[in-house]
Amino acid sequence: PKSTVRDYLRAGRVEWSRGWKGQRVRKLGKIYDAIEAEFPVLRRFLGSWGTEYLVKAAFNSHRTYTACKDDGLKYRGKMKRIRGQIAACRGRNVDEPSSDEEEEANRFGLDPPSSPRDHESD
Numbered sequence: 001p002k003s004t005v006r007d008y009l010r011a012g013r014v015e016w017s018r019g020w021k022g023q024r025v026r027k028l029g030k031i032y033d034a035i036e037a038e039f040p041v042l043r044r045f046l047g048s049w050g051t052e053y054l055v056k057a058a059f060n061s062h063r064t065y066t067a068c069k070d071d072g073l074k075y076r077g078k079m080k081r082i083r084g085q086i087a088a089c090r091g092r093n094v095d096e097p098s099s100d101e102e103e104e105a106n107r108f109g110l111d112p113p114s115s116p117r118d119h120e121s122d
Helices: 002-011 025-038 040-044 046-068 075-090 099-107
Strands: none
Touching: 002 025, 002 046, 025 040, 025 046, 040 046
C-alpha cells in the first residue's frame, strides 16, 4: 500500500514545499477517505490514526528524497547525476517529464507535469 499512498498524495496535490502541519486539513481528509475506501481494514483505527501514520510516513519519505537528491555526496544525488549523464548520451533532457509521469497524471485525471522550459518565459 506504500506506493498507493504515494499515488493518492500526488493525486491530492499535497503541497510538498510546506511541512506536515502546514497541509490543509480538508485535503488530507479527502486523501484519508480515498485510502480508507481502497483499504477498508484501516477504518478500524479510531480517528484514522492508522491512515495518518501511513500518509505521514510517505510524506516525510518524499521530503527526505527531495532534500538529498541534489546532494552529490549522497546516494540519491549520485544516482541523479548518473541518470543525467545517461540521458545526455541519449540526447534527452533529464528534467523533462518522462512518459511514466505523464501516464500517471492521466491515470488520476491530473495535468501532466511541466518541464522547466515551460516556466522560462515567466
